[in-house]
Amino acid sequence: MNAHSLPPRSAALAPVIAIVGATGAVGIELIRVLEARQTPLSRLRLLASPRSAGRTLPFRGAEIEVEVLTEDSFAGCDIVFFSAGASISRNYAPLAVQAGAVVIDNSSAFRMDPTVPLIVPEANATALVPHAGIIANPNCVAAIATVALAPLHACWSIRRLSIVTYQSASGAGAAAMEELRAGTAAHLAGAPFTPQVLPHPYAFNIFSHNADVDPETGYNGEELKVVAETRRILNLPRLPIGITCVRVPVLRAHSMAISVRFEDHVTPDLVRARLASAPGVRLVDDRAANHFPMPSEATGTDDVLVGRIRTDLADPSGRTIAMFVAGDQLLKGAALNAVQIAEALGLGVAA
């Protein structure tokens, strides 16, 4: 990628915003988030493949027609959200930057590019500048986890991390969500069902994440992303991170069991108090009611839910805290974080 300086912008004019991949699960959610947050914009353009062109999608009481994505799509755009896979981002994001837009990319294409900031605003907003026109939106697990981890690291220095996930269908797209529904209905009816989107039966089943597995190390692509991106967001390039990514039959919120080893002894009460005032975090930690973070309550919620905060019994030194986290994969794990990046840039927010 070439480096581009951001052209001067008029604070008085509301930006033109485009969404590439507007008809996908994250694209649809981006439209909803822009509507819900009343993001100032002078025009919203929806871009997608020829298959979806001509469809209309609702936004603020109007219907917006989906246009075909082409190399010339970006003239006049101020902000372009990309959510159509890494190869579309690699091919088209530089064109959007050349056309003068800032790109916020939800794919993995640029996340490890040292010239591209990888941002979770609650965790590392200060890393947003300098940028060269592209900002990367992290992997959903890394985004959700770092909302809870960054404030703890700032206080007590994280030295080791273990993450075991319970990931929803939405991370594999709208078709996977539909496959989970249809496969479950077939299972309940005793009818045969052959999965087309995911590699294994999903009804009442769990399976190791469907990303390709590295034959040497045994880690899958999702796990390697979580490790690399979590290290980058926390600015801990050599942090040891154990990781197991698993799909569970949940529609759209990811959960994870996280174990955090700090430099020194830390109590659950201190961690709870710190997280109670952390931006983007909602404590759900009611031991008496057995009420802890659940995907059913994270779904549709901007906050990352954190609870089950306790000393990890595997570490007799008392330096390790276990917790359980749930966040909406389509919101904090994707669309919401992307819009929050735009807000942190000062674009798309009322002057």
Add this chain to the structure above:
Amino acid sequence: MNAHSLPPRSAALAPVIAIVGATGAVGIELIRVLEARQTPLSRLRLLASPRSAGRTLPFRGAEIEVEVLTEDSFAGCDIVFFSAGASISRNYAPLAVQAGAVVIDNSSAFRMDPTVPLIVPEANATALVPHAGIIANPNCVAAIATVALAPLHACWSIRRLSIVTYQSASGAGAAAMEELRAGTAAHLAGAPFTPQVLPHPYAFNIFSHNADVDPETGYNGEELKVVAETRRILNLPRLPIGITCVRVPVLRAHSMAISVRFEDHVTPDLVRARLASAPGVRLVDDRAANHFPMPSEATGTDDVLVGRIRTDLADPSGRTIAMFVAGDQLLKGAALNAVQIAEALGLGVAA
């Protein structure tokens, strides 16, 4: 519990076997396992609460009538399987022993009693004697995990353990399985559904295990059982064990991500080779096909499935191995293990 010596038995006579809690999820499975393994027996008696009495259940082509459990139920019984909860076991198991039977108890009532062996035959069959008439069948997670862990400990000495579970509905009984099915059907139909058996919505949702949570430590009863029983089965009374128990919307097989720290450096290849010949284990570890242990394949299977064997990146010393395990909660986690205990006692097996 009083100590009882086992009365002498005639090897020539097939035993009379009784099942307390015969109509429950585990009870039904016990009947199936006795049938599938062609366990020699001269009579099978089914005992349950008055609510279930008079029902008949099929066994080897006949229908056996369910009798009401009373204090006098055990006359003439050689082996009594208990699976009707801890308070029934506490009240009735000593009576069965007094009547001359050996009790194999699936509840938690006696598991931490030092006079009662807690047995997973593949892991600690040598601990079966001496006993005083009662043998305890472990918690399902501990039973499934130790099938994979015991052979590794014998080779390389386990020093630390972390277990994060994906537990099925069956561990909460047949009513919970039915609630998962009915709640999911309602969710797909867009109909309201109020859970009666479990404390949280189960359709397309996960939640922290429903056992009561210790207000001081934040660990729930299930987690404390897994820690205490795993230590006992492995004969490692002070082993540090990190544990997070979670219910996932799966019907009857439990899965778990296990991280094992050994005394010294161990390679994934060595662990894989050891597990390939371990009794009760089936390796499912195909990186190229992304095929690893899944509850859908563990269901109805005697073996514990083990795979995703890899070095845990959280431990730079190379002494920690991560793996993923799945086992049928009703079989190895309950009924099968109970029948295998009877077989290890030499009772219920052809002379």
